[in-house]
Amino acid sequence: MLDVAVVGAGPYGLSIASHLRASGIAHRIFGTPMQTWRSHMPQGMFLKSDGFASNLYEPSGTVTLARHCAEHGVPYADLGLPVSREVFADYGVAFQRRCVPNLEPVDVTGLEQEPGGFRLTLATGESLSARRVVLAVGIRHFAHMPKQLAGLPPALLSHSSQQPDLSVFAGREVVVLGAGASALDCAALLAKAGATVRLVARAPKIEFHEGPGGKTRSLLDRIRAPWSGLGPGWRSRLCTDAPLLFHAMPERFRLLVVRKHLGPAPGWWTRAMVEGKVAFHLGQTVIAAAERDGRAELTLGGADGTRTTLAADHVIAATGYRPDMAKLGFLSPSIREAIRTAEDAPVLSRNFESSVPGLYFVGLAAANSFGPVSRFAFGAGFTARRLARHLDGRWLPALARRRPMQEAVSFADAA
Numbered sequence: 001m002l003d004v005a006v007v008g009a010g011p012y013g014l015s016i017a018s019h020l021r022a023s024g025i026a027h028r029i030f031g032t033p034m035q036t037w038r039s040h041m042p043q044g045m046f047l048k049s050d051g052f053a054s055n056l057y058e059p060s061g062t063v064t065l066a067r068h069c070a071e072h073g074v075p076y077a078d079l080g081l082p083v084s085r086e087v088f089a090d091y092g093v094a095f096q097r098r099c100v101p102n103l104e105p106v107d108v109t110g111l112e113q114e115p116g117g118f119r120l121t122l123a124t125g126e127s128l129s130a131r132r133v134v135l136a137v138g139i140r141h142f143a144h145m146p147k148q149l150a151g152l153p154p155a156l157l158s159h160s161s162q163q164p165d166l167s168v169f170a171g172r173e174v175v176v177l178g179a180g181a182s183a184l185d186c187a188a189l190l191a192k193a194g195a196t197v198r199l200v201a202r203a204p205k206i207e208f209h210e211g212p213g214g215k216t217r218s219l220l221d222r223i224r225a226p227w228s229g230l231g232p233g234w235r236s237r238l239c240t241d242a243p244l245l246f247h248a249m250p251e252r253f254r255l256l257v258v259r260k261h262l263g264p265a266p267g268w269w270t271r272a273m274v275e276g277k278v279a280f281h282l283g284q285t286v287i288a289a290a291e292r293d294g295r296a297e298l299t300l301g302g303a304d305g306t307r308t309t310l311a312a313d314h315v316i317a318a319t320g321y322r323p324d325m326a327k328l329g330f331l332s333p334s335i336r337e338a339i340r341t342a343e344d345a346p347v348l349s350r351n352f353e354s355s356v357p358g359l360y361f362v363g364l365a366a367a368n369s370f371g372p373v374s375r376f377a378f379g380a381g382f383t384a385r386r387l388a389r390h391l392d393g394r395w396l397p398a399l400a401r402r403r404p405m406q407e408a409v410s411f412a413d414a415a
């Protein structure tokens, strides 16, 4: 029986597999590399996280985005220069080729318990047994669609994760729902592509992310709001530096922080791309949606009780992602029922283990346990180190047991 199976080849799955490989832990990893970033994010978008916080992690800490950019002649800065989706996805694929060459680019279609572990079924039809399984399935299964939109047919409604190429809407009228990075990215890219765009959000104001201020930040600014992998501020700093402290907090506190800290905030550079180019309908809630004469018609309610209608050729719900075990259709019903949850996300031990022994969750699904850092690639470093050490089961420092990486292969060679 295989020791560990990793499901998912995004930043978390790849970082974890590179640590397992370096520790000599027998494992297999399944999934299309960086699929979320390559197929479920809009072409032309930029990451909100700073360059230094947009890495995948292997034990030596040298296979960084900075190095990838240097080797490929791509402009890079730790702060202040947004990283494009394309560069990040390319970097992730190069990381995979170099550090996780054993990746099997196939989906896991079934997971059930069997004596001593789990039985996985692959899309190829193969099945295998593994003692322990790490679910690094990211965000793809968890796209959130507000129920008020249920009256619209698929031709008139999509989730932002379904629209990697927004240029198909050139010349059409599109309503984007949401106030976060996804919504503002979509709106900006739609306007750039020549669509007529209206953005509808419950928030009364769009809170754009603060720019880095980089070199101009005074010593006092840096003491008041130190920089972190999640942006400036002591709260963010605590989230990145002390995820185990977060885990030790009472559940109610953790759920509140995950809901409230780092709310919707588009990247600072999108402001110039939307102002004067996108019509904003802020402080508006979608009450109902219906098809009328082949178009989508939304009924909006304002905080003052007013009602308006808005018609469009298409509605894009950039309404985010919410972990929900019921949406992981490849899990057997008995596993789904056995996973203890809080607000539909799994309750996890300090080692990412769920209430099903041997079944681990990382990334977004772990945010209620380890804090907002788990929603970002930046959290993959802590996660990979801790989980690999736990799965290894030995308490020697990882450094003492690490097999050297094959440094002779450069990114350029690997790509």
Ligand SMILES: Cc1cc2nc3c(=O)[nH]c(=O)nc-3n(C[C@H](O)[C@H](O)[C@H](O)COP(=O)(O)OP(=O)(O)OC[C@H]3O[C@@H](n4cnc5c(N)ncnc54)[C@H](O)[C@@H]3O)c2cc1C
Pocket: 007, 008, 009, 010, 011, 012, 013, 030, 031, 032, 033, 034, 035, 036, 037, 041, 046, 047, 048, 049, 053, 054, 106, 107, 108, 109, 136, 137, 138, 139, 140, 181, 182, 330, 362, 363, 364, 375, 376, 377, 378
């Ligand atoms: C619009 C948008 C902008 C974002 N911007 C940032 C940003 O700037 N910085 C940042 O750090 N984070 C950002 N994020 C969050 C981002 O999703 C995470 O940081 C990152 O992708 C998490 O990595 P992951 O490996 O957990 O998940 P993912 O990247 O989602 O990877 C999970 C992988 O698992 C695969 N998978 C799922 N199910 C199966 C299965 N059954 N079998 C095989 N494979 C499977 C998926 O296809 C996917 O490739 C953004 C998210 C969105 C939606």
